[in-house]
Amino acid sequence: MIQFILDKKGEILIYFIWLCIIFLFIFIIFTTIQFVEYFYCIFIKKQVPLVASCKKLRRFTVNEIQKHYPDSKNIIELGSGFGGLTRYLARKTNKKVTGIENIAWYAFVSKILDIFCFKKNSTVHGDAFEYLEKTKEHFDIAIAYLGPQATQKIPEYKDKIDVFISLDFPVLNLKPTRTIDIGYGATIIGNKKYPHKLYIYKFKHK
Numbered sequence: 001m002i003q004f005i006l007d008k009k010g011e012i013l014i015y016f017i018w019l020c021i022i023f024l025f026i027f028i029i030f031t032t033i034q035f036v037e038y039f040y041c042i043f044i045k046k047q048v049p050l051v052a053s054c055k056k057l058r059r060f061t062v063n064e065i066q067k068h069y070p071d072s073k074n075i076i077e078l079g080s081g082f083g084g085l086t087r088y089l090a091r092k093t094n095k096k097v098t099g100i101e102n103i104a105w106y107a108f109v110s111k112i113l114d115i116f117c118f119k120k121n122s123t124v125h126g127d128a129f130e131y132l133e134k135t136k137e138h139f140d141i142a143i144a145y146l147g148p149q150a151t152q153k154i155p156e157y158k159d160k161i162d163v164f165i166s167l168d169f170p171v172l173n174l175k176p177t178r179t180i181d182i183g184y185g186a187t188i189i190g191n192k193k194y195p196h197k198l199y200i201y202k203f204k205h206k
């Protein structure tokens, strides 16, 4: 029988190897979940893949809120991805911002990054429309960078939202209160280009 006699260094090395194996195992599970969800969303549910909003779109969104809705308190971001825009809004406006993201992996990363933001922001994992359906909360502002089809559904929840800011995608049968042209760039979906633009819809006229 072969016996291994390990000194202290050997034991530490074994612990380290075990830790690496556990880490690798968790990583493989999360990556698999991510790929399954990603392909399910793109090819079955036809969801827009993750494209983070550009800095200029984010800056114009904050300017719009500061200028026209300074008294707003409760903001929701529908389809928040890794939460970059949610945290940017929370930092710049100091308001309560909730991001809803339906891909578990993105929501998980976002929740971790939220810890380091130290503002009134949070991420919820779930479908944005199911969330709006169930919630008892009312939102002063809803923001979405969701894609041309999903954007059409948002006016269905206008009793829960005062102002809706859509990044790049218009609601087709609704005239926006205001549009803001960013001046350059576009979101490309398939072979269609959507120039960078903010579409503002005021659902509740105070």
Ligand SMILES: C[S@@+](CC[C@H](N)C(=O)[O-])C[C@H]1O[C@@H](n2cnc3c(N)ncnc32)[C@H](O)[C@@H]1O
Pocket: 047, 048, 049, 050, 051, 052, 053, 077, 078, 079, 080, 081, 082, 083, 084, 085, 100, 101, 102, 103, 106, 126, 127, 128, 129, 145, 146, 147, 150
């Ligand atoms: C274009 S990305 C925008 C990411 C982020 N909002 C930003 O501006 O950087 C759209 C995100 O919305 C998510 N999404 C799409 N449909 C959704 C739905 N019905 N409910 C929740 N999230 C959704 C996607 O998974 C993706 O992460």
